[in-house]
Amino acid sequence: MTTVNTNEIALGIESFGDDDAPLVLLVGGTTMLSWPDALCERLAAGGRRVVRYDLRDSGESTTKDPEAPAYTLRDLAADAAALVDELGDGPAHLAGIGVGGMVAQVAVLDHPGAFSALTLVGTRAVAPGPPDDDLPDHDQAAMSRLFARPMPDWTDRHAVAEFAATGAEILGNDPAAARATSGRIWDRTPGTAPPVQMANQMGMVFSRLDCKPRWRERLPGIQVPTLVVHGRRDAFFPVGNGEAIAREIPGARLLVLEKAATAIPDAAVREVAEAMLMLR
Structure with missing residues (x-):
């Protein structure tokens, strides 16, 4: 892992594969550890240079x-x-x-010359907050359970990891995998101040971010090969959000992971990697 300075900030990155291979850039959601190690390794084995990075206010980034x-x-x-x-x-x-998928959509729209292909995983085409009337909102029963939990002691690594594990279980993800990833995120977080830990563990910064103007209406202008991956069991951004994106981006392929929720499970890594490697 290292950092790259750009736009007057430092971005934490981690690279896999040959430096001379075609680049696959993975936007964290919000930390780079949203992307499984196994997926990065499979993409690298498929002849790609894979770089995953932390968004601002998370991980090794500013x-x-x-x-x-x-x-x-x-x-x-x-x-x-x-x-x-x-x-x-x-x-x-x-x-x-x-939420990194929101960043990716706007990036391809605003900077089309920088990108040759696009993959969007478990995201939607409108900013945090109430969705458009034709898009499914968060599953309210799951959200009630998720946000009814008391916040952990952010200075206690074990407590934070357990908090992540119970959240994963509510959302339909693997609690053991979430516990392990949360511990790694905690280790990389600069300090134990609750706002900083919450930004790393829960992406809370997005609830305070200026996401205007809207970009959904611009999706038909995306002209690069696009893959949309979505978990059938996603309670946070239900699958109808991914289906809408795939309809609105010309030629986009939709890959629905029948047994997945918000995270990419180990069992789906090979299928997702193979689909991503087909994009040029």
């Missing part, structure tokens, strides 16, 4: 004030394009997961 971010969604999109330029491997296959 952290200032997650409760009052002085940047916008479009700034995060510009970071992705600038990172491709700094790495010198463009145009790149860009992939975003969860």
Whole structure:
């Protein structure tokens, strides 16, 4: 792992594969560990240089004030394009997961010359908050359970990891995998201040981010090969959101993971990697 300076900030990155291979840039959602190690390794074995990175206010990237971010969604999109330029491997296959998928959509729309392909995993085409009337909202029963839990002691690694595991169980993800990933995120978080930990563990910065203007209406303008991956059991961004994106981006392929929720499970890594490697 290292950092790359761009747009007057540092972005934490981790690379897999041959530096001379075509670049696949993975936008964290919000940390790079949203992307499974096994997927990165499979993509690298398929002849790609894989770089996953932390968004601002998470992981090894510049952290200032997650409760009052002085940047916008479009700034995060510009970071992705600038990172491709700094790495010198463009145009790149860009992939975003969860809220990182929002960054990826705007990045391809605002900076089309930087990207050759797009993968969107478990995301939607409108900003955090109430969705459009034709899009399914969060599963309210799951959200009630998720947000009824008391916050953990953010100075206690074990408590934070257990909090992540119970959240994963509510959302339909693997609690053991979430526990392990949460511990790794905790280890990489700069300090135990609750806002910083919440930004790393829960992506809370997105609830305070300026995500205007809307971009959904611009999706038909995306002209790169696009893969949309969505878990059938996703309670946070239900699968109808992925289906809508795939309808609205010309020629997009929709891959529904029947037994997945918000995370990419180990059992689906091979299928997702093979689908991503088909994009050029």
